[in-house]
Amino acid sequence: MSVLALAPEEFKSLVDEVWASLLVPVPVDADRVNGEAATFVAGFVEIQGGWVGRVSVETTDRGAVAIASQMLMVPSEELTQADLVDAVGELANIVGGSVKSCVEGHSTLSLPAVVPVDEVGGHEAQLEVVSQWQEHPLRVRVLAVA
Amino acid sequence: MKVLIVDDSRVMRQIVTRTLRQAGYTELDLVEASNGLEAYDVVQKESPDLVLCDWNMPEMNGYDLLKSLRGRGHEVPFGFVTSESTHEMRDKATSAGALFLVAKPFTPEDFKEALSPVLG
Numbered sequence: 001m002s003v004l005a006l007a008p009e010e011f012k013s014l015v016d017e018v019w020a021s022l023l024v025p026v027p028v029d030a031d032r033v034n035g036e037a038a039t040f041v042a043g044f045v046e047i048q049g050g051w052v053g054r055v056s057v058e059t060t061d062r063g064a065v066a067i068a069s070q071m072l073m074v075p076s077e078e079l080t081q082a083d084l085v086d087a088v089g090e091l092a093n094i095v096g097g098s099v100k101s102c103v104e105g106h107s108t109l110s111l112p113a114v115v116p117v118d119e120v121g122g123h124e125a126q127l128e129v130v131s132q133w134q135e136h137p138l139r140v141r142v143l144a145v146a
Numbered sequence: 147m148k149v150l151i152v153d154d155s156r157v158m159r160q161i162v163t164r165t166l167r168q169a170g171y172t173e174l175d176l177v178e179a180s181n182g183l184e185a186y187d188v189v190q191k192e193s194p195d196l197v198l199c200d201w202n203m204p205e206m207n208g209y210d211l212l213k214s215l216r217g218r219g220h221e222v223p224f225g226f227v228t229s230e231s232t233h234e235m236r237d238k239a240t241s242a243g244a245l246f247l248v249a250k251p252f253t254p255e256d257f258k259e260a261l262s263p264v265l266g
């Protein structure tokens with residue numbers, strides 16, 4: 001049976017590497033997710049193998065706009081909904097690919113999907129990194145299927 | 147020289163383009179495709195000098211694209227730029243004829259190291 005061989009500090013290092021390569025300024029660590037009143041979206045990928053779970057990248061709607069604007073280098077007013085889905089989904093894909101490499105044995109990675117954050121639920125959070133980018137909250141979770 | 151960038155994410159195609167420039171490749175003629183099927187046609191029409199291709203894509207993934215090209219005698223230099231980089235995938239990529247596999251997230255230095263044998 002396959003397992004996910006990824007310690008919390010390794011997961012944080014992996015997430016920090018993704019942030020450092022894609023977001024300027026680099027997100028800072030946060031104790032909790034700020035912006036409770038805002039609407040949150042989640043990009044996630046699913047890993048299927050001996051270990052089954054999801055890797056989810058979550059932020060607010062406004063955070064998704066800011067991320068897409070920076071990744072595409074396009075002013076926020078010129079972004080489409082497809083651009084927001086693409087940007088948040090690609091972040092999940094990149095983090096998910098790194099997590100998948102820590103699953104022992106053969107496994108597969110799904111294409112990314114983007115949904116309201118409540119729809120990622122039904123899973124147990126195994127690992128979590130919470131950050132703040134500019135004024136936007138960022139949360140990355142590894143969710144084992146219960 | 148002409149480089150074909152294949153990725154279903156417009157964001158990632160943009161980041162690959164930017165990273166090529168940061169790696170010093172400022173004079174390239176860049177063409178794009180959003181999946182393997184589309185890329186197969188672009189290879190026929192544009193005869194790129196290098197294909198930089200994602201692995202996991204809808205319609206046709208990058209691995210199947212590479213096998214299709216090699217199966218029909220196309221020897222265009224081909225490298226993967228993908229979020230997955232297990233030993234299993236690297237072995238599959240090499241066996242199918244890929245020159246390299248660059249894992250996301252990547253740096254300009256990663257690109258320079260992987261691409262310099264082809265692009266100089």
